[in-house]
Amino acid sequence: MADNIDLYEILGVSREAGADELKRAYRKLARQYHPDVSEAADADERFKEINLAYEVLSDPDKRRQYDQFGTTGGAAQGGDPFGGGMGFGNISDIFEYFFGGGFSPGQSGRNREYQPGENLHRSIHLKLEDCLEDYSTELKVQRRETCEACGGSRAEPGSQPETCQTCGGQGVVLQVRDTLLGRMQSTSTCPHCQGMGYTISTPCKSCRGSGFKERERKIEVTVPAGIDDGNVLRIGGQGHSGRGGGPAGDLLVSITVEPHASFQRRGADLYVELPVHYADLVLGTTVTVETLYGEEQLRIPAGTQSHHVFQMRGMGLPRCQRSGKGELHVRAILSVPRRLNKQQRELLNQLREQDIKADKKAGGILYRLLNRK
Numbered sequence: 001m002a003d004n005i006d007l008y009e010i011l012g013v014s015r016e017a018g019a020d021e022l023k024r025a026y027r028k029l030a031r032q033y034h035p036d037v038s039e040a041a042d043a044d045e046r047f048k049e050i051n052l053a054y055e056v057l058s059d060p061d062k063r064r065q066y067d068q069f070g071t072t073g074g075a076a077q078g079g080d081p082f083g084g085g086m087g088f089g090n091i092s093d094i095f096e097y098f099f100g101g102g103f104s105p106g107q108s109g110r111n112r113e114y115q116p117g118e119n120l121h122r123s124i125h126l127k128l129e130d131c132l133e134d135y136s137t138e139l140k141v142q143r144r145e146t147c148e149a150c151g152g153s154r155a156e157p158g159s160q161p162e163t164c165q166t167c168g169g170q171g172v173v174l175q176v177r178d179t180l181l182g183r184m185q186s187t188s189t190c191p192h193c194q195g196m197g198y199t200i201s202t203p204c205k206s207c208r209g210s211g212f213k214e215r216e217r218k219i220e221v222t223v224p225a226g227i228d229d230g231n232v233l234r235i236g237g238q239g240h241s242g243r244g245g246g247p248a249g250d251l252l253v254s255i256t257v258e259p260h261a262s263f264q265r266r267g268a269d270l271y272v273e274l275p276v277h278y279a280d281l282v283l284g285t286t287v288t289v290e291t292l293y294g295e296e297q298l299r300i301p302a303g304t305q306s307h308h309v310f311q312m313r314g315m316g317l318p319r320c321q322r323s324g325k326g327e328l329h330v331r332a333i334l335s336v337p338r339r340l341n342k343q344q345r346e347l348l349n350q351l352r353e354q355d356i357k358a359d360k361k362a363g364g365i366l367y368r369l370l371n372r373k
Contacts, residue, residue, distance in 0.1 A: 008053075035121060051252075116246040120143065131226055144212040157204070174186075228320065291312070293315065307333065
């Protein structure tokens, strides 16, 4: 990720964006760059950036703290213009600032190594019919788990880490710079031990000194009834293992619900158009309506106008993690026949003539329109 990181720019929103706008932008980008969907070479990195940006900006306290220092490039607002401000150089700096993981020279190597595990990301594709009830499925995931042989220490059992000779076990090294304001001192992560304060001369053979082993796990996931497209399920502790006693990450499951051929969805409510014959609208009838639950009968009163909407209660989707179901909104649409035989034409002409005579007698608009000069 490049320097001059701007979390608002990552999501493509302004600094005045509200919670709803942030959520819409996040959902759109998360779908576009999800590693299971996107073919972009940088999809994984972009997806991490998008999740981080939303996690910070959707939290009022974290967002307020981030806004205090402006964008992440260079020195922070009000900071030292020669490099002593609270600027961030890359994505890990922001993680460290907002979520911990930094350290001071007096901390132990174990505390410096403390790091929560990364989240895992998977997706589930559903049909609209799958949302009628709780949907259970099994996901296979590749997780980084703490090496059983070394317990995550990265050292071969029986051996001991050695104090770093470069930083003396502090994990940081002192740097002195001459600036226009005089000589300034700063500390940076030790390049030899990467901030751990110790080195490992005999790495664990089982995990090759990484402290982790890749393992495939099967995780049972239950998707609640009524789930909507774009929702994300968080399954705690099923992500990658943490380091140095840090907690495991979570499994984030993105839900995609395929569009239905007949029904339109708005939350728990469903919408469908029903073609109805002219005579049925005029005289009234009972029609059969296909719902997600099977066939249901709907009464069409005499004199119903085209595009009238009927509500069928309880024929929508379950309200996710709430009681009750939505409604099925049925729009009656006049069905006009494309072809008529001679008898049908004669009957319709007779009906039209009778309607015109009745309208003329009543001084109606139909007669006036047909006889307008």
